Amino acid sequence: MIPKYRKQFNQEFSQEKYTQFKKILKEKSDLEPVFRISESPIFLTKEFESKLIDASDSIIKQIKALSAETLQKAIPDNCRVPNDTNQPHFFTIDFGICKNKNGEIEPQLIELQAFPSLYAFQKVFEDTFCEVYPFISEIRNKMPNEEFKNYLKDIIVGKENPENVILLEIYPEKQKTAIDFKLTERLLGIKTVCLTKIKKEGKKLFYENNGKLTEIKRIYNRVIFDELDRIPDLKTEFDFREDVDVTWVTHPNWFFKISKFLLPLLQHQFVPKSYFLHEFPKTENLEDFVLKPLFSFAGSGVNLNPTKEITDAIEDKENYILQRKVTYEPIFEDINGEFSKAEIRLLYIWRENDDYPILLENLGRMTKAAMVNVDFNKKDAIWIGSSNAFFGEE
Known part of the structure; x- marks a missing residue:
């Protein structure tokens, strides 16, 4: 995506630096990361960043326009918690990095959550990439660490x-x-x-x-x-x-309110069409869609190739959605000339008296498999796992 940074990183990369990278993360936390750490950051253009922000802004405005009654419908009766709040403290949006029909790289919404992600870890992750590969610092997140800390302290403490x-x-x-x-x-x-x-x-x-x-x-x-x-x-x-x-x-009710439940209600060129299973029109082809349960976490229960037999057997169809498939584009070249796909999660906070959330960090995930989950990759695969995105000029 940014050839000069990809080329320099691949030239500077070594297994020794990867080992050093993981060692620094362990020293900063006193813990060994149990999820796989990708060897590489994700380099993306400022143009792509603008597309991400445009899509996110549209999604946030559409959510703000929804009535409280509509959002309340998302909460299962047995999960409802008292003393709800007007808005969530945390808001995250996941986009796949895809290619459109014109050959342009663009984001496509995968899902969204009002649930905290790895906010503290991702800042340290970003810092560590810049320590081991100093040239990346010129395109790092411009927010100073102290400002980041103050935002998190304000929202959590x-x-x-x-x-x-x-x-x-x-x-x-x-x-x-x-x-x-x-x-x-x-x-x-x-x-x-x-x-x-x-x-x-x-x-x-x-x-x-x-x-x-x-x-x-x-x-x-x-x-x-x-x-x-x-x-x-x-x-x-x-x-x-x-x-x-x-x-x-964040208040637990928001885990359900900002979730896959909203996907059929959102419209944007970077938002794939979604339907509740019980409202899936006969004019659409099932093979073009992914089946997702509304209430699941970390990809559990997702079916990439649903059949009519599978969907007919589901009794609580209102608790499932069908989301139009998107194709992640393998554009992140490793040192062996092979390519990884990726998705990026934007990490927002939403202060209680603010009208709009604040983007603090991002989280990247890389894969060479059909799903963005390292368990589906070959054991010797590289450029897979948790990462961080850096945005710069081509």
């Missing part, structure tokens, strides 16, 4: 003492994103707490902090509802659906 703010997860030490939890703790001075460790007294929540029972006033929530459903005999003192004296960051 707010005006509370950090000891009264927790990052909430279920069995956090077992999560693939544990490295982001650790970096968030170091950045903001908060603690990561397992849902099973939360204590409840009346409407107040507590956790044990250095041997002292400490009140929780803000929860940076990283728990996924449908993940809880898959844990047998889960015992907790606190149920999400209870009315408690805490501020949710």
Whole structure:
């Protein structure tokens, strides 16, 4: 995409530098990343960045124009949490990097979420690419690290003492994103707490902090509802659906409101046409679409090649969508002359009194397989896994 940067990176790349890169990440977090780290960043043009921002702006405006009643329909009755908020604190949008009929590289919306992604990790990730390959610094994110930290602190900690703010997860030490939890703790001075460790007294929540029972006033929530459903005999003192004296960051209802549920409602040249399964028109060809459950995470349940037999067998058709297929274009050349595909996630925050979200960072994911998931790649594949995008002039 930017030949001069791709050429220089491939010339400078070595296995020793890749090992050094991962070593620095471990030193900064005291944790080994358990997800695969791509050897390479993603280099994209400023023109492509403009297309991303244009599509995102349109999507955000369309969401803001939806009624509260429409968004409320997205929340399953058994997952509804009290004390909803007017807007989410976090907002992320995923785009595939594709080629249109005219041969132009363009983004295509894959999905969107009002759920925090790897905000702390991606900033460190970006910094580390620039440390190991200094020439990249000239096209790095212009936001200073201190400004980035202040934005995250403002949104997560707010005006509370950090000891009264927790990052909430279920069995956090077992999560693939544990490295982001650790970096968030170091950045903001908060603690990561397992849902099973939360204590409840009346409407107040507590956790044990250095041997002292400490009140929780803000929860940076990283728990996924449908993940809880898959844990047998889960015992907790606190149920999400209870009315408690805490501020949710982001409120759990927004996980459902900003989700695949919205895809059939959005229109833009970079938004593939989507339908709810029960509204899929007979004039469309099923083979042109991907089947996705509304309520799933990290690509689980996605069927790239749905058949009529599969869709007919689904009873709760209103909980599935069909999204027109897009083709990721393999344009990121590795040192062996092979090419990877990629998608990019834009990481926004949305402050409570702001009319519009603020773009903080991005997250890239690279693959050589049909799905953007390293499990589907050959074991010896390179230029696959988690990455970071840099935008510059051609």
